[in-house]
Amino acid sequence: MDLLGAAAVALALTVALAQAASRLLTRVAAAWPVLVLIGLALAVGLACLRVRGSRRHRADSERLARLRITLSELDAMDDQQFEYALRDLLVRDGWAARKVGGGGDQAADVIGVLIPLGRIVVQAKHTRVGGKVGSSVMYEVKGTAGPAHKADHAVVVTNGSFTRDAMAWGVRHGVHWIDRDRLDQWAHKGRALHELLGLPARRSRLPWRRAA
Structure with a gap:
């Protein structure tokens, strides 16, 4: 009986985990457009930061190239x-x-x-x-x-x-x-x-x- 009980508990846990995973996948599938938009927003933000940093570095380089101190x-x-x-x-x-x-x-x-x-x-x-x-x-x-x-x-x-x-x-x-x-x-x-x-x-x- 103990073995049967343990097997039943294990089966119940497996079923519960499978159901939870299924629900999670369903939610992710439903939300993928939102996730894609978030990913695009992050990519655009990083690109803007890189461009801004590149412009700042170029401006600093140009300023230093003209540097003259009396x-x-x-x-x-x-x-x-x-x-x-x-x-x-x-x-x-x-x-x-x-x-x-x-x-x-x-x-x-x-x-x-x-x-x-x-x-x-x-x-x-x-x-x-x-x-x-x-x-x-x-x-x-x-x-x-x-x-x-x-x-x-x-x-x-x-x-x-x-x-x-x-x-x-x-x-x-x-x-x-x-x-x-x-x-x-x-x-x-x-x-x-x-x-x-x-x-x-x-x-x-x-x-x-x-x-x-």
């Missing part, structure tokens, strides 16, 4: 604004760049990538007009650009100037520098940074990588 505008910026400006200038030049400066940035305020030039690290030094950047900044950038950021190129950018020792040390050890005159060529007159610095058209091995 020295007086750069001088009026604070440190954060200066870093964002350098990021935008790199993007204008074709680099996929992002601002990373902040606490513990390890001497990198902006990092960019451009094939086939490789990876660049930018250290920004916003200063008062007439201010000078010394050799200690060059030491710091050289010490972190390769080991910490895997950079192929490192550059220090200031709206001021560099000491003679800092420039000479940078040339000897592969740390590029952009002083006020070069910054005007880059930011205001529109010359690409990699052209201004004469970066090679393929990845190079930095002095710290050769020594590794």
Whole structure:
């Protein structure tokens, strides 16, 4: 009797599930026009979002392609604004760049990538007009650009100037520098940074990588 009872319960459950499934299929079949309309609405909505995003990206690209920043505008910026400006200038030049400066940035305020030039690290030094950047900044950038950021190129950018020792040390050890005159060529007159610095058209091995 127990086996017969269990079999009867199982049969009843099977019948109930079959009936529920049948009712569900019937409802779905009846509602398919509504489901199709919902699907079409979602597809149209996604297409509109993509078109809007594409237009916004195109507009941003066109705006950055025309980007020009005067020295007086750069001088009026604070440190954060200066870093964002350098990021935008790199993007204008074709680099996929992002601002990373902040606490513990390890001497990198902006990092960019451009094939086939490789990876660049930018250290920004916003200063008062007439201010000078010394050799200690060059030491710091050289010490972190390769080991910490895997950079192929490192550059220090200031709206001021560099000491003679800092420039000479940078040339000897592969740390590029952009002083006020070069910054005007880059930011205001529109010359690409990699052209201004004469970066090679393929990845190079930095002095710290050769020594590794």
